[in-house]
Amino acid sequence: MKYVDEFRDPDLAKATLAEIRRTATRPWVLMEICGGQTHSIMRYGIDQLLPEEVELVHGPGCPVCVTPLEQIDKALEIASRPGVIFASYGDMLRVPGSGKDLFAVRAAGGDVRVVYSPLDAVQLAQQYPQREVVFFAIGFETTAPANAMAVEQARTLGLENFSVLVSHARVPPAMHAILSSPECRVQGFLAAGHVCAVMGYWEYKPVADQYRVPIVVTGFEPTDILQGVLMTVRQLEEGRADVENAYARAVVHEGNVSAQQLIDRVFMVCERKWRGIGNIPSSGWCLRPEYSKYDAELRFAVEQIASQESQVCVSGQILQGLMRPTDCPAFGSQCTPEAPLGATMVSSEGACAAYYRYGDARTVAASMVGEV
Amino acid sequence: MCLGVPGKIIEIYEHEGLRRCTIDFGGVQREACLDFVPEAEVGDYALIHVGFAISLVDEQEAQETLDLLREIASVEEELGLEA
Numbered sequence: 001m002k003y004v005d006e007f008r009d010p011d012l013a014k015a016t017l018a019e020i021r022r023t024a025t026r027p028w029v030l031m032e033i034c035g036g037q038t039h040s041i042m043r044y045g046i047d048q049l050l051p052e053e054v055e056l057v058h059g060p061g062c063p064v065c066v067t068p069l070e071q072i073d074k075a076l077e078i079a080s081r082p083g084v085i086f087a088s089y090g091d092m093l094r095v096p097g098s099g100k101d102l103f104a105v106r107a108a109g110g111d112v113r114v115v116y117s118p119l120d121a122v123q124l125a126q127q128y129p130q131r132e133v134v135f136f137a138i139g140f141e142t143t144a145p146a147n148a149m150a151v152e153q154a155r156t157l158g159l160e161n162f163s164v165l166v167s168h169a170r171v172p173p174a175m176h177a178i179l180s181s182p183e184c185r186v187q188g189f190l191a192a193g194h195v196c197a198v199m200g201y202w203e204y205k206p207v208a209d210q211y212r213v214p215i216v217v218t219g220f221e222p223t224d225i226l227q228g229v230l231m232t233v234r235q236l237e238e239g240r241a242d243v244e245n246a247y248a249r250a251v252v253h254e255g256n257v258s259a260q261q262l263i264d265r266v267f268m269v270c271e272r273k274w275r276g277i278g279n280i281p282s283s284g285w286c287l288r289p290e291y292s293k294y295d296a297e298l299r300f301a302v303e304q305i306a307s308q309e310s311q312v313c314v315s316g317q318i319l320q321g322l323m324r325p326t327d328c329p330a331f332g333s334q335c336t337p338e339a340p341l342g343a344t345m346v347s348s349e350g351a352c353a354a355y356y357r358y359g360d361a362r363t364v365a366a367s368m369v370g371e372v
Numbered sequence: 373m374c375l376g377v378p379g380k381i382i383e384i385y386e387h388e389g390l391r392r393c394t395i396d397f398g399g400v401q402r403e404a405c406l407d408f409v410p411e412a413e414v415g416d417y418a419l420i421h422v423g424f425a426i427s428l429v430d431e432q433e434a435q436e437t438l439d440l441l442r443e444i445a446s447v448e449e450e451l452g453l454e455a
Contacts, residue, residue, distance in 0.1 A: 001398035003378040015445035117423025142374040249434035259408040
């Protein structure tokens, strides 16, 4: 496929790896904040191919994973109501709430449907005027314009039976939270390419300046990730902390302005809880008051639901790069993708699930030997 | 979740006030919304995320990135020969 295959060329990847090896003279810790990149890194074994000087830690880059437990519990409550069609991206169905998941709701007779696009949920509302259609509007900046458009389109079409359960997260405030932690080990960031396709990368300059960390906008194919790593390591070796773009074929500095305008019309910045991390100021989007009639939390009166997380799970430490999945005693035993205890195991893009699936068998074996 | 797949726009049309298109992903065709890339034309490549084009792929920038990577590869090859 054009614009995919060229960026998987093994010869170019090998050469970029060799250049990283020549460039890195000291140990550096880099963080990617995108589940898609975490997944690519594990799938292609990039973490194992990098020289030992370069350590990749996997940040809170999976929106499914960081969706707080109470939003899942609210989804389960709404989806169980008679007359409701609950529409969601497929990734959310397996995420366990306090008691069950959306699959269980469906098995018990709830009408839970997977949609490819939020506009498919709008179409369901047109098709079933007697039913309440609720769309689970989760995601980072990448997904926000699409979700905003669904709300705007429902308004344009005058649909009274459409609402959204919003759980939107914004990446830059999470970077602030990670960098301001006294235990922070991260020295450079690979910024998420598709978040930046929407938002541009002007938001990252203050982060790079304040904490003196290089930030490189990075794509998803193996050579994209290696180029992002190379540019970050070069900056670190040269003592620079700039914002650079290694994904110029898809990302421009100002981002997609018309998408940003629609986000701004429908949503406003709010505090958001990140599963595994906790509340982060200004890290989310919620509906503006003008759009509150589309707010499923108000329509179904579920805004008071509160939930308790597992005490065993260390996903908070993992999401901040303080621990690795294999450091957790529950990893692979008490906690698996089939029965996840917390954020980083719930979706295939979470660090624990990626380790579980593609994981470094030697590390797992070594740690098990160590325990014996 | 933030998956974005590059596809080629093969037809553009209007539906319920939205600018939409048929897009081809290496032989598989889907529908997508073009409202966020009003400059898009038939033949352009767009990155599609949950049924929306979020940006157009810049051919020249893609070429420049590949040229840069190939340059690294040729330097590495020369260094390899010297070693």
